[in-house]
Amino acid sequence: MTLGILGPEVSWYLAVAAFLFATGALGVLLRRSPLIVLLSLEIMLNGANLALIAFARHNGSGAGQIFALAVMAVAASEVVVGLGLIVAISRRHLDLDVDKLRTLRG
Amino acid sequence: MIVAAWICLSSPLAAALAIALAGSRISRRGAGYLATASVFASFVAACVAFFALWGDAPHDRSHYSTVWTWLELGSFSAGLRILVDPLSTMMMLIVSGVGALIVGYSVGYMDGDDEERRYFAYMAIFVFSMLLLVQSGNLLLLLAGWGLVGLSSYLLIGFWQERPSAIAAAKKAFVMNAFGDATFALALFLLIQHTRSLDFDTVFARAPGLSSNHWLVNLVALGLLGGAVAKSAQLPLQTWLPDAMEGPTPVSALIHAATMVTAGVYLIVRTHPLFELAPKVEDLAAGLGAATLLLAGLIALVQTDIKRVIAYSTMSQIGYMFLGAGLGAYANGMFHLMTHAFFKALLFMAAGLVIHALAGEQDIRKMGGLRGLLPRTYWAFLVGALALVGLPPFAGFFSKDSILAAAMHDGWYGYLLWVGGLAGTFLTGLYTFRMLFVVFGGEPSPFVREHLIRPRRRGEAHHGEGPFSMTSTVAILAVLSLIGGWIQFAPLWIPVTHWLDVVAPTLPHAEATSWQEGISSALAVGLGLAGLVAAWLVYSRRRVAVPRLPFAQRALEHKFYFDEAYDLVFYRPGVATARLFGRIVEGLVVGGSIVGLGRGVGDAARGVARAQTGLLRTYALAIAGSLAVLVVVFISVR
Numbered sequence: 001m002t003l004g005i006l007g008p009e010v011s012w013y014l015a016v017a018a019f020l021f022a023t024g025a026l027g028v029l030l031r032r033s034p035l036i037v038l039l040s041l042e043i044m045l046n047g048a049n050l051a052l053i054a055f056a057r058h059n060g061s062g063a064g065q066i067f068a069l070a071v072m073a074v075a076a077s078e079v080v081v082g083l084g085l086i087v088a089i090s091r092r093h094l095d096l097d098v099d100k101l102r103t104l105r106g
Numbered sequence: 107m108i109v110a111a112w113i114c115l116s117s118p119l120a121a122a123l124a125i126a127l128a129g130s131r132i133s134r135r136g137a138g139y140l141a142t143a144s145v146f147a148s149f150v151a152a153c154v155a156f157f158a159l160w161g162d163a164p165h166d167r168s169h170y171s172t173v174w175t176w177l178e179l180g181s182f183s184a185g186l187r188i189l190v191d192p193l194s195t196m197m198m199l200i201v202s203g204v205g206a207l208i209v210g211y212s213v214g215y216m217d218g219d220d221e222e223r224r225y226f227a228y229m230a231i232f233v234f235s236m237l238l239l240v241q242s243g244n245l246l247l248l249l250a251g252w253g254l255v256g257l258s259s260y261l262l263i264g265f266w267q268e269r270p271s272a273i274a275a276a277k278k279a280f281v282m283n284a285f286g287d288a289t290f291a292l293a294l295f296l297l298i299q300h301t302r303s304l305d306f307d308t309v310f311a312r313a314p315g316l317s318s319n320h321w322l323v324n325l326v327a328l329g330l331l332g333g334a335v336a337k338s339a340q341l342p343l344q345t346w347l348p349d350a351m352e353g354p355t356p357v358s359a360l361i362h363a364a365t366m367v368t369a370g371v372y373l374i375v376r377t378h379p380l381f382e383l384a385p386k387v388e389d390l391a392a393g394l395g396a397a398t399l400l401l402a403g404l405i406a407l408v409q410t411d412i413k414r415v416i417a418y419s420t421m422s423q424i425g426y427m428f429l430g431a432g433l434g435a436y437a438n439g440m441f442h443l444m445t446h447a448f449f450k451a452l453l454f455m456a457a458g459l460v461i462h463a464l465a466g467e468q469d470i471r472k473m474g475g476l477r478g479l480l481p482r483t484y485w486a487f488l489v490g491a492l493a494l495v496g497l498p499p500f501a502g503f504f505s506k507d508s509i510l511a512a513a514m515h516d517g518w519y520g521y522l523l524w525v526g527g528l529a530g531t532f533l534t535g536l537y538t539f540r541m542l543f544v545v546f547g548g549e550p551s552p553f554v555r556e557h558l559i560r561p562r563r564r565g566e567a568h569h570g571e572g573p574f575s576m577t578s579t580v581a582i583l584a585v586l587s588l589i590g591g592w593i594q595f596a597p598l599w600i601p602v603t604h605w606l607d608v609v610a611p612t613l614p615h616a617e618a619t620s621w622q623e624g625i626s627s628a629l630a631v632g633l634g635l636a637g638l639v640a641a642w643l644v645y646s647r648r649r650v651a652v653p654r655l656p657f658a659q660r661a662l663e664h665k666f667y668f669d670e671a672y673d674l675v676f677y678r679p680g681v682a683t684a685r686l687f688g689r690i691v692e693g694l695v696v697g698g699s700i701v702g703l704g705r706g707v708g709d710a711a712r713g714v715a716r717a718q719t720g721l722l723r724t725y726a727l728a729i730a731g732s733l734a735v736l737v738v739v740f741i742s743v744r
Contacts, residue, residue, distance in 0.1 A: 028726050037722070102720030 013054035020047030032097050034089070038082045045075045107158035108171045111190045114151035114198055115237050117144045122230035125223055134222040138213035141226035145209050145233050148202035156195045167192055167608055170243045170307070177246075181302050187243035189306060193609040196440060196602075197240035197372055204364045204447045205233045207579040211455055212356040214573035215462060225265060225354070232258035236365050240372060245294055245304040248373075252290065252333065255366045256283040262361060263353040275349035282346040286336020293329025296322060310379040317383045327384035330377055331391055338370030338424045340398045345668050347421055351413040355461060358413055359454030363420045364447040371424065371443050374431040375610050382613070388432050389519060395428025396526040401666060403533030407540065408662040411468045412457050415541045419494060420450055422530060426509050429523055434613025435512035437603035441594055442509055444602075445501035448590045449493035452583035456487040459572045459580065460545065464557050470541060475550030479558050480571050484546050486584045491542050493587040495535045495634040501591035503631065506531070508594075511618035511626040524626070531630045535637020543645040 020043055027040025049068040056064025090096060121144030125137045132140070159167055172187040188194075209229050216222050235258050239251030257280075264276030294304060300322060301312040316322055334340075339347035350362050361367070374381060374391060381388050399422040406418035423446050430439030461468055463480060477484045493500035496507065510531075513524040550559060571577055594602040603612060618626070644652055664670060 025726075025730055029723055029730065098722040101722070105718060105720030 010054050010058040013057075014051055017047045017051035017054065020044070020050060023047075032099055034082075034086050034096055034098055034101075037098060038079065038086075041082075042075060042079070045071055107155050107190060108169060108188075110151040110154040110158065111171070111188055111198070111241060112173075114148045114155065114202060115188065115234070115241055117147045117151065118230040118234040118237065120144065122227045122234060125227040125230065129223075132223065135213070135217075137223040137226040138209075138216070141230045142206060142210045142213060144230055145202055145206040148233065148237065149199070149206045152195065152198040152202045155190055156199055159190060159192065159195055164604075164608055168307075170305075172243070182298060182304075184244055184246045184304055187247065187305065188241045189243035190241070191609050192605045193372075193376060193440070194240050196444070196605070198237060200444055200447050201233065201236045201240060201365050204451050204583075205236070205360060207582055208356050208360040208364070208451060208455070209233070211359075211458070211576050211579040212354070214575035215356050215458055216354065217573070221265075225262075228258055228261045228265065229357075229360070232262065232361060232366075236369070239369055243306060245297065245306070245309065245377075248376075249287070249290060249294060252337065252369065252373075253287055255361075255369065256280060256287065256337070259283070259350070259361050259366055262357040263350045265353055265357065269352065272352040275346070275352040279346040279350050282343050283336050285343065286333040288332075289329045289336075290333030291329075293326045293333070296326050296329070306376070313379050313383060320384075323380070323383040324387055327381050327387035328390075330373060330380065331387055334370030334373045334391070334428075335394060336370075337373075338367050338428065339421050340370065340394050340425065340428055341401065342668070344398060344402070344421055345665070345672065348409075348414050348417045348665070351411065351417050355413065355454060355458035358417070359451045359458070362417060363450035363454050367420060367424055368427065368443045368447070371427040371431050371439055374428070375436045375440055375606075378431075378434075378436055378610050382434070388434065390432070392429050392432025392513075392523055393519075395425040395430075395432055396523045396530075397425075398422065399425030399429070399530040400526055400533070403530050403537060405662055405665050406537040407533070408659060410471055412460065412470050412473070412541065412545065413454070413468055415470070415537060416450070416453050416457060419453075419534065419538065420446075422534065423450065423494070423506075426506055426527065426530070429527060430509035430512060430616075433509075433512050433520070433523070433616045435509060435616040435618075436610035437600075437606045437612055438505065438508045438512055438616075440606060440610075441602045442502075442505035445493070445505045445587075445591050448583055449490045449501055449587040452486060452580065452587050453490035453494065455576070455580050455583065456483050456490060459483045459486075459576060462572055462576070464554070467553065467557070470544045472551060472553040473545045474548045475546070475554055476558075477546040479550065479554070480546075482577065483571050483580075486580045487542060487546065489584045489587050491538045493591070494538050495638060496531060496630055497634055497638075498631065499588070499591070501587050501589075503627070504591035504593075504595055507627040507630045508618065508623060510630055511622040512612075512616040514618065514622045514626065515615050528626075528629055528633055532633040532637040535634040536641050537637075539638045539641035540645050543641060547646045 024040045024042070024044030024047060027043065028037050031037055031040065049071055052064040052068045052071070056062060056068075086096065089101070094101070118141075121140050125132060125140060128137075159169075168189065168191040170187060170189050172185040175183055175185040177184045209226070212225070212229065216225055219225065232255065235251050235254030237251075239248060239255055242248040242251055260276045260280040260283075263279055264272050266272045297309055298304060300316055300319075301309050303309055303312070313323075336343040347362060347367065351358055353362075381391070402418045402421035402425065406415050406422065409415045409418060423442070427439045427442050427446070430436070430442060460473070460476060460480065460483060463476075463483075464473065467473070489500065493502040496502035510524055510527045513520045513527060572580075594600050661667065
């Protein structure tokens with residue numbers, strides 16, 4: 001696979017991907033608004049996408065890019081469901097706060 | 107002849123099934139008549155078989171008939187197989203003949219009882235079981251009949267099931283009999299293992315080949331003896347019989363006097379080739395018989411229940427039969443079995459007439475002076491009593507004395523048994539006539555006045571001495587007790603011995619000479635008379651006071667503490683062990699483990715539930731944390 005890669009080394013891409021993933025994960029863990037949590041999830045997914053594409057370029061195969069497209073499609077549908085849930089919650093006049101939505105407590 | 111034997115066997119069973127299936131469509135009386143008719147039909151069939159067998163040549167008098175092979179295991183097979191031979195026809199005649207009389211008597215005795223149909227169905231089942239026992243052609247079927255008579259005895263003792271004492275007595279009888287059944291079955295297992303068969307002819311043909319194995323033959327004979335001892339209420343399994351008197355009086359007469367309890371004697375005589383291989387066990391059987399006859403005679407002296415006195419005399423008389431059978435005088439034992447069936451059934455049924463007339467009272471201390479009030483019952487009872495004591499010309503005289511004479515040959519052991527048997531005749535005279543004088547002699551007691559004389563004076567319709575069905579059967583048995591013994595008068599004529607000779611020949615050392623017969627008879631009659639006179643002096647003339655021996659009296663009233671000993675040795679430790687295991691195993695191990703399991707699952711679930719916070723962030727953290735751990739693991743492991 002000596003197809004010369006234009007641009008920086010693959011590790012730089014991976015570093016950015018890891019940073020994005022970590023940012024998203026922290027957002028999921030720390031924020032209380034479900035909207036922001038969803039947003040952070042998207043950031044995590046995009047971090048993963050970046051890593052996939054970087055590896056695809058590095059290996060010179062297109063499979064990783066197809067994966068990234070599939071992840072985007074899944075992410076889009078996930079956002080639809082997630083936003084639908086948030087609308088349903090706000091319609092019932094519940095607080096938009098993930099810490100207060102704890103009816104599943106054992 | 108074979109057909110007659112099968113009819114004899116199946117007719118009571120058919121009657122029992124018919125009564126059970128017909129339910130209330132058949133009247134109570136009808137059930138009684140049906141049962142009586144079926145047993146009488148059995149008797150007629152038995153007579154036919156008997157005369158047909160008589161026509162055969164003496165050496166050709168064993169006929170087997172198999173209708174169905176029941177069990178086939180390799181070389182072993184057992185079938186529904188009956189045997190018609192002199193011994194079984196003799197027992198068939200006794201069982202069905204005396205049985206028919208007693209079932210007929212019950213029609214009057216049980217009249218008005220709420221559950222007459224059940225009673226007669228049970229009676230018919232009993233007669234069927236007993237006939238199966240005596241007619242079976244292999245030991246397996248004999249064991250089946252053995253168990254069935256135990257069952258029907260249980261049902262009939264506990265017939266008045268609302269009485270707790272009757273239920274307890276039934277259970278006691280069943281458990282004691284089950285013990286005998288178990289030893290019997292163990293003996294059969296040994297026989298199957300070593301002779302590969304349970305058919306009488308095969309087993310007896312192959313048995314002598316086992317005689318070199320002393321352990322084996324002794325164990326087999328001991329097992330059979332255990333069964334016989336339990337069924338016949340001999341020492342040390344005798345305690346169930348007196349309690350069995352809780353059943354209706356005809357039941358006592360049929361099962362606990364005339365037929366079932368004599369099954370042990372029949373078993374010994376039937377399997378005598380096996381016993382002859384184990385002479386020690388035979389001696390043991392004779393010794394147990396002698397011990398039982400003395401013990402039972404002593405206990406009978408202090409009993410106050412009229413039926414219990416007769417029950418103890420039954421044990422005592424079966425002791426004589428065991429003595430005869432154990433010594434090898436099989437024909438004498440069987441002959442005594444026959445005469446005993448007559449006079450003991452007579453005594454029980456005459457006692458039943460007394461009980462019937464006194465509205466169910468059985469305590470002889472409340473009776474007295476019945477002689478003038480129930481004269482015919484008195485005469486019947488007197489005949490039975492004289493036959494029991496063995497005074498000539500009554501039946502017991504002929505049969506009992508020849509058993510004693512047979513004992514005289516057998517060395518010092520035989521003489522010991524002989525002395526025991528003679529002492530038994532004195533006791534027999536004493537307790538029998540004590541009962542007779544107390545019940546019938548003297549002036550009418552207050553209780554009798556109230557129940558018999560006053561109603562008669564007031565002209566209330568009292569049924570005299572009893573309905574016809576009762577008095578007529580008692581009369582027939584009285585005649586049999588009077589003349590039944592004349593069939594055999596050793597040593598002058600001995601047809602019973604000849605009849606049984608092909609099945610169970612008397613052993614040579616039990617053959618009595620006429621000198622021995624004479625001296626035994628003279629001594630036995632003398633001692634019996636002495637007992638009678640003693641009873642007369644003490645209980646009728648009251649010349650001699652009852653000697654005061656508080657210790658002996660207490661021992662006798664407690665029946666030599668057998669019940670107490672069994673209670674202490676078996677019942678209490680059993681109950682204590684059961685309680686202990688109930689507390690430890692059931693309470694702690696079984697119950698505790700179940701409760702602990704439930705509690706443990708609950709605790710675990712509560713712990714796991716605590717992990718379910720419902721907080722989204724904890725879930726996310728858990729996922730992220732475990733992912734991080736996995737990553738670290740994967741990187742470092744590689």
